[in-house]
Amino acid sequence: MKATAAQTKPAETTASVDQQPEAQVAEVSVKVARSIEDLMQAFAIRAAVFLSEQNCPYAEEFDGNDFTATQYLGFVGDEPASTCRTRYFADFAKLERVAVRREFRKSGIAAQMINYSLDLCRQKGYRRVYGHAQARLVPFWQKFGFEPINDKKFVFSDHEYVEIECQLAPHPDPVMVGKDPMVTIRPEGDWDQPGVLEQSATRPATNPVSDDQHDEAWSTELKRQVKNLG
Numbered sequence: 001m002k003a004t005a006a007q008t009k010p011a012e013t014t015a016s017v018d019q020q021p022e023a024q025v026a027e028v029s030v031k032v033a034r035s036i037e038d039l040m041q042a043f044a045i046r047a048a049v050f051l052s053e054q055n056c057p058y059a060e061e062f063d064g065n066d067f068t069a070t071q072y073l074g075f076v077g078d079e080p081a082s083t084c085r086t087r088y089f090a091d092f093a094k095l096e097r098v099a100v101r102r103e104f105r106k107s108g109i110a111a112q113m114i115n116y117s118l119d120l121c122r123q124k125g126y127r128r129v130y131g132h133a134q135a136r137l138v139p140f141w142q143k144f145g146f147e148p149i150n151d152k153k154f155v156f157s158d159h160e161y162v163e164i165e166c167q168l169a170p171h172p173d174p175v176m177v178g179k180d181p182m183v184t185i186r187p188e189g190d191w192d193q194p195g196v197l198e199q200s201a202t203r204p205a206t207n208p209v210s211d212d213q214h215d216e217a218w219s220t221e222l223k224r225q226v227k228n229l230g
């Protein structure tokens with residue numbers, strides 16, 4: 001998903017403090033993390049924002065739930081600028097770890113990434129996305145359709161939180177059983193275009209087997225032939 005955003009060059013790339021920063025139009029885009037390098041970029045952003053800016057202890061930020069989630073990466077131009085993750089439960093998804101690098105705040109990447117993640121949940125069939133919002137950020141989350149689900153505040157990692165929830169409209173083309181079987185084996189989030197396994201379908205079905213399976217099949221056939229001879 002791509003858009004453009006007026007962006008001010010990060011401070012270190014400006015030539016001199018006397019000069020006005022050069023205004024640029026940078027492309028803003030979002031993707032699902034699909035490789036170890038993508039994950040490293042996502043985790044680097046999280047570390048910069050939560051460990052460095054918000055003094056979160058490492059073990060609380062990297063909580064053991066990263067391999068059960070869809071991880072997202074936002075870019076401003078070619079630079080990894082934002083991240084978040086979604087984890088899945090029976091009838092709701094949970095959006096977490098939303099972070100935009102300080103130098104890319106107000107670039108529009110936060111909104112694009114959050115909306116992209118909500119749309120992916122809709123396409124998976126979810127109608128509810130749940131979250132824990134830092135209490136000061138409830139108005140930010142309301143911009144995306146989230147509302148507090150009660151008045152209770154609770155505390156972890158040194159912040160006060162509020163439970164929030166967003167109701168999603170049904171997706172017009174959700175991923176579901178009964179459609180083309182190839183859809184569910186496409187890369188996560190790219191369900192509307194053919195994936196690499198559709199390219200593999202142009203090869204004939206040779207039903208390859210391992211050596212062990214081959215030996216077993218051959219031995220069964222041999223026994224059958226010996227029995228027929230006898």
Ligand SMILES: CC(C)(COP(=O)(O)OP(=O)(O)OC[C@H]1O[C@@H](n2cnc3c(N)ncnc32)[C@H](O)[C@@H]1OP(=O)(O)O)[C@@H](O)C(=O)NCCC(=O)NCCS
Nearest residue numbers: 098099100104105106107108110111133134137139140143
């Ligand atoms: C929270 C965060 C992700 C927002 O990213 P951002 O780039 O600053 O957000 P944007 O400026 O693009 O804001 C998007 C919209 O939310 C609004 N907004 C931003 N911060 C807000 C706040 N504190 N309260 C109310 N609205 C807010 C903006 O005005 C904008 O609205 P608009 O589109 O109508 O103009 C970013 O500040 C961040 O990474 N903070 C540190 C990590 C963090 O606290 N994560 C959230 C944990 S719950």
